[in-house]
Amino acid sequence: DAEITQSPRHKITETGRQVTLACHQTWNHNNMFWYRQDLGHGLRLIHYSYGVQDTNKGEVSDGYSVSRSNTEDLPLTLESAASSQTSVYFCASSESRASPLHFGNGTRLTVT
Amino acid sequence: QQQVKQSPQSLIVQKGGISIINCAYENTAFDYFPWYQQFPGKGPALLIAIRPDVSEKKEGRFTISFNKSAKQFSLHIMDSQPGDSATYFCASYKLTFGSGTQLTVLP
Numbered sequence: 001d002a003e004i005t006q007s008p009r010h011k012i013t014e015t016g017r018q019v020t021l022a023c024h025q026t027w028n029h030n031n032m033f034w035y036r037q038d039l040g041h042g043l044r045l046i047h048y049s050y051g052v053q054d055t056n057k058g059e060v061s062d063g064y065s066v067s068r069s070n071t072e073d074l075p076l077t078l079e080s081a082a083s084s085q086t087s088v089y090f091c092a093s094s095e096s097r098a099s100p101l102h103f104g105n106g107t108r109l110t111v112t
Numbered sequence: 113q114q115q116v117k118q119s120p121q122s123l124i125v126q127k128g129g130i131s132i133i134n135c136a137y138e139n140t141a142f143d144y145f146p147w148y149q150q151f152p153g154k155g156p157a158l159l160i161a162i163r164p165d166v167s168e169k170k171e172g173r174f175t176i177s178f179n180k181s182a183k184q185f186s187l188h189i190m191d192s193q194p195g196d197s198a199t200y201f202c203a204s205y206k207l208t209f210g211s212g213t214q215l216t217v218l219p
Contacts, residue, residue: 033207042118042201042211043156059208090155098144098163101207103155 002027006091006104013111019078021107023091031094032074033101034058034066036087043090049074081111115139118202118210125217131189133213135202138183145178147187148201148209156201160187192217 004025013019025032030051035043045058047066055066063085065077078085088108092101117136125131137145146161162169162176162185169176175188189196194217202210 035209040211043209045207045209048207092155100146100158100161101148101156101203103157105153105155 002102004091004093004102004104006089006107008107009105010108011110013081013109015081015083015111017081019081019109021076021078021089021091021109023074023076023104024072025091025093025102026072027093027095027102028071029093029095029102030071031096032068033092033094034064034074034076035090035092036060036085037090037106038087046076046089047074078109081109083111085109086111115208116202116204116210118213120213121211122214123216125192125215127192127194127217127219129192129217131187131192131196131215131217133187133200133202133215134184135186135204135210136182136184137204139204140183142204145176145185146203147174147176148203150199150201150212159200189215194219 007022033048034046037043044060046064049055049068088106090103090106092103094101115138119134147159148156149159150156160171160174162178173190178185197217200213
């Protein structure tokens with residue numbers, strides 16, 4: 001069965017360090033997304049990609065970057081981790097704009 | 113830049129009751145209105161979705177009602193069960209999500 005996998009599931013890092021969260025999907029979807037989930041804020045879009053070499057900023061993109069070198073992967077990089085980036089991060093993919101999002105099970109990131 | 117307003121923030125319902133969650137959106141350019149269900153420790157999963165050319169869609173105990181003129185859509189859960197206890201999100205233009213509704217169904 002097709003799936004979307006995030007790694008690691010849990011990560012603790014220190015302020016100022018660079019961190020990369022992995023996202024791999026086997027749906028062969030062109031569209032991929034990164035969200036962060038915080039209590040009271042729901043899911044907020046960080047970055048998204050509509051295909052290889054395409055990346056776009058979302059609502060809360062400051063301090064984050066992504067790159068899309070193939071269809072399957074969209075890694076999320078925190079250039080210099082800050083305590084405000086402590087959150088649960090979800091990756092998702094979809095076939096088209098009006099198709100369901102398929103989510104991974106999330107990465108819980110703690111920045112100390 | 114909140115494009116989707118969801119209410120209520122939390123909801124407690126007795127088993128067998130009706131749960132109603134509302135979502136108001138701003139941007140009329142979107143053509144797909146989904147509801148997602150999320151259990152603790154898991155990612156959200158699509159529950160039911162509607163397109164604006166219909167006013168209602170029913171799948172089992174779950175119904176979406178869509179009011180295009182009011183720019184609102186709602187989720188109705190009939191005969192609510194303890195297993196329905198989860199967080200529910202609506203989504204709209206550019207896959208903007210509402211802030212979520214934590215539903216608790218009491219046994």
